[in-house]
Amino acid sequence: MRVNNEDYISLTDLSRYADNEETKIPIQNWMRNKDVISFLGLWEKINNNNFKGVEFDTFKKEAGKTINRIKSIHSLFI
Secondary structure, eight states, rough: OOTTEEEOHHHHHHHHHHHHTTTEEEHHHHOHHHHHHHHHHHHHHHHOOTOOHHHHHHHHTTTTTSSSGGGGGGEEEE
């Protein structure tokens, strides 16, 4: 996906490819993986000046337990 001449990966599009009827299931599975969480944190650190890295570290330690904490770290990714 391109927005303002910038390339983005759409998790929703990837999820539709994995499971067209239940797109939330692949995303929930991905969000349980610590490597995915680490990648998202790195992406946010590079691309989001408002990203709260300290709060993210706590979230990262809890990877796989909950996805609701993403909102508390001002994530642009999701």
